[in-house]
Amino acid sequence: MTVNVMTSKEVTKTVFNNEELFILDVRNASDFNDWKIEGENFEYLNVPYFELLDGVEEIMEEIPTNKKVLVVCAKEGSSVMVAEMLSDAGLNVSYLKGGMKAWSEHLEPVKVGDLNDGGEIYQFVRIGKGCLSYMVLSNGEAAVIDATRMTDIYLDFAENMGAKIKHVIDTHLHADHISGGRTIAEKTDAVYWLPPKDATEVTFDYQPLEDGNDITIGNTTINIAALYSPGHTIGSTSFAVDKKFLISGDILFIDSIGRPDLAGKAEDWVGDLRETLYKRYRELSEELIVLPAHFMIIDELNDDGSVSEKLGALFVKNHGLNIEDENEFRKLVTENLPPQPNAYQEIRETNMGKINPDMDQQREMEIGPNRCAVR
Amino acid sequence: MENLKANVILDTKGLACPMPIVKTKKAMNNLETGQVLEIQATDKGSKADMKAWSESSGHQYLGTIEEGEVLKHYLRKSSNDEFNEKKHPNVINNEELEKKIEANENIVVIDVRESAEYVFNHIPNAISFPLDELENKLNELNKDDEIYVVCRTGNRSDLAAQKLTENGFTNVINVVPGMSQWNGNTTGIYDLGGINNE
Numbered sequence: 001m002t003v004n005v006m007t008s009k010e011v012t013k014t015v016f017n018n019e020e021l022f023i024l025d026v027r028n029a030s031d032f033n034d035w036k037i038e039g040e041n042f043e044y045l046n047v048p049y050f051e052l053l054d055g056v057e058e059i060m061e062e063i064p065t066n067k068k069v070l071v072v073c074a075k076e077g078s079s080v081m082v083a084e085m086l087s088d089a090g091l092n093v094s095y096l097k098g099g100m101k102a103w104s105e106h107l108e109p110v111k112v113g114d115l116n117d118g119g120e121i122y123q124f125v126r127i128g129k130g131c132l133s134y135m136v137l138s139n140g141e142a143a144v145i146d147a148t149r150m151t152d153i154y155l156d157f158a159e160n161m162g163a164k165i166k167h168v169i170d171t172h173l174h175a176d177h178i179s180g181g182r183t184i185a186e187k188t189d190a191v192y193w194l195p196p197k198d199a200t201e202v203t204f205d206y207q208p209l210e211d212g213n214d215i216t217i218g219n220t221t222i223n224i225a226a227l228y229s230p231g232h233t234i235g236s237t238s239f240a241v242d243k244k245f246l247i248s249g250d251i252l253f254i255d256s257i258g259r260p261d262l263a264g265k266a267e268d269w270v271g272d273l274r275e276t277l278y279k280r281y282r283e284l285s286e287e288l289i290v291l292p293a294h295f296m297i298i299d300e301l302n303d304d305g306s307v308s309e310k311l312g313a314l315f316v317k318n319h320g321l322n323i324e325d326e327n328e329f330r331k332l333v334t335e336n337l338p339p340q341p342n343a344y345q346e347i348r349e350t351n352m353g354k355i356n357p358d359m360d361q362q363r364e365m366e367i368g369p370n371r372c373a374v375r
Numbered sequence: 376m377e378n379l380k381a382n383v384i385l386d387t388k389g390l391a392c393p394m395p396i397v398k399t400k401k402a403m404n405n406l407e408t409g410q411v412l413e414i415q416a417t418d419k420g421s422k423a424d425m426k427a428w429s430e431s432s433g434h435q436y437l438g439t440i441e442e443g444e445v446l447k448h449y450l451r452k453s454s455n456d457e458f459n460e461k462k463h464p465n466v467i468n469n470e471e472l473e474k475k476i477e478a479n480e481n482i483v484v485i486d487v488r489e490s491a492e493y494v495f496n497h498i499p500n501a502i503s504f505p506l507d508e509l510e511n512k513l514n515e516l517n518k519d520d521e522i523y524v525v526c527r528t529g530n531r532s533d534l535a536a537q538k539l540t541e542n543g544f545t546n547v548i549n550v551v552p553g554m555s556q557w558n559g560n561t562t563g564i565y566d567l568g569g570i571n572n573e
Contacts, residue, residue: 028427050396050428078393340481364419 001337003083004094006070008106011096012127013131014068015039015298016108016305022067024059024093026052026082027074027100035368037072037096037103037128056085069093075101078372100362103128107153109135110306112291115242117219123306124153129366130295131177133305136241138218143167144190144249146293147180149362154184167192167215167222170351171238171249171293173198175262176341178362179351193229198235203353210238231273231281232258234265246288246311251276253292254300254309257320258335262344266334274329277321286312342368379440380490381449382406382503388417388445389462395421396428403434408454411437412493416446431496435527438495440564449491449553461529463536465548472523472550473559476500482521487535488554496554496563498525506531509538518544525550 017044026049119138185192196208259267345366429436437449529551
């Protein structure tokens with residue numbers, strides 16, 4: 001039997017379409033337990049590759065023959081070895097091209113809506129890590145929001161759409177992933193917008209993103225006015241696109257809310273977080289479609305793979321928006337928090353321009369799941 | 376660091392996963408029980424895998440030193456010395472030794488494990504006297520001193536205690552079980568350099 005290759009893009013389609021897949025993950029148990037490929041109808045077997053060096057006989061019975069089988073490891077090498085052994089034993093299996101490293105870096109663009117006068121908004125789903133970034137396109141111009149460090153994907157996408165990137169925006173100083181914002185702005189001569197309260201320590205020039213700013217992309221106005229929304233960070237800013245979409249950053253997700261502790265200020269910022277979610281957001285139109293910067297679990301994906309929901313619907317079903325008691329809210333967002341993201345301090349310093357790790361180090365820093373929310 | 380000795384050095388620099396582990400497994404097969412293997416690697420992921428592989432295969436992962444781009448992993452081939460019968464009559468348990476150290480008693484603690492084991496983790500003030508070098512170093516110890524001998528599980532220290540007694544040392548006590556269960560203070564080099572993973 002030949003060994004097949006599956007790309008991250010193909011696995012993403014499997015996730016979006018709720019297809020079945022059997023994943024043999026040959027990384028360490030601790031790596032597997034920390035972070036794996038998630039899918040609605042995925043089955044898993046985790047056996048580290050180094051336990052299979054003498055042969056795969058012991059696991060043959062556990063591998064189904066009536067399902068697609070994908071062997072996964074960190075960087076590909078071990079999964080190729082194990083896939084070949086399984087193939088020699090008569091099974092039809094695939095390995096994941098580039099391993100979890102490629103999975104972590106894969107971005108899938110999904111159109112989330114139309115804007116005035118022919119504009120469009122795309123969501124870039126970083127399926128392996130739960131990060132969401134955006135591109136607003138209108139009349140040959142584009143804005144990129146909360147870009148990841150895989151900057152070529154946005155640059156190529158804009159070029160294919162015949163648009164020039166004019167504005168690059170980060171809703172806040174990210175702690176879980178390295179922002180591609182500055183690089184994109186440099187390469188395209190675009191304006192780089194950052195909330196000034198998150199940018200007090202940055203080492204580069206930026207345009208302060210504040211209440212009252214209006215950014216125009218082609219025919220589309222991105223309205224930033226009155227949406228300063230602190231809580232996840234002190235500067236966190238949300239904004240409406242075309243009065244139709246609400247880019248909520250790391251403040252409000254579909255099934256969870258932002259955590260206030262990643263800059264070491266949980267106690268200080270819990271009040272801001274509550275004010276933002278329970279007062280400022282309440283004053284907005286319930287018809288706005290919320291587009292967050294993350295998803296936590298695969299259940300949050302819509303049928304087309306996008307992540308979005310009407311603000312009104314979130315007021316009803318998001319637990320974090322329905323805690324009447326302030327103390328209870330305080331407890332939820334300051335106690336029993338999930339572990340902090342891998343290397344989050346170094347990530348923040350990188351995003352401030354204080355340190356300049358190389359590509360391998362950046363990958364290493366970002367490894368693992370997203371952990372920006374509390375449920 | 377010059378006293379960090381390995382019996383065999385394996386070069387896996389430039390090799391990607393799974394090769395460092397594949398080669399380590401082969402090299403381990405040729406090692407004698409209790410010997411130390413140093414694996415040089417440039418694959419960052421090799422550290423977690425060395426730890427996990429050692430655990431699953433029963434070998435002892437001692438630690439990793441980072442020198443620039445190169446990771447040096449130290450593994451000790453597993454031995455069954457846990458089941459040996461101990462012969463030296465004078466023994467003390469970990470907790471009692473800990474109390475003596477805390478009380479600053481006038482005692483000498485010698486650690487007879489391999490230098491690579493000692494380097495990564497040992498009792499402060501313990502002196503490194505690897506078992507197979509002990510005979511040459513006897514003159515560095517006083518015959519009247521109160522000498523506590525520690526190893527990982529109490530067996531190598533049992534042999535060392537017997538040897539010391541044969542050579543005229545009068546006050547030698549074997550520490551049981553030793554470093555594998557030691558809860559008191561320790562010192563040593565841990566992880567140096569690299570990116571901090573939590």
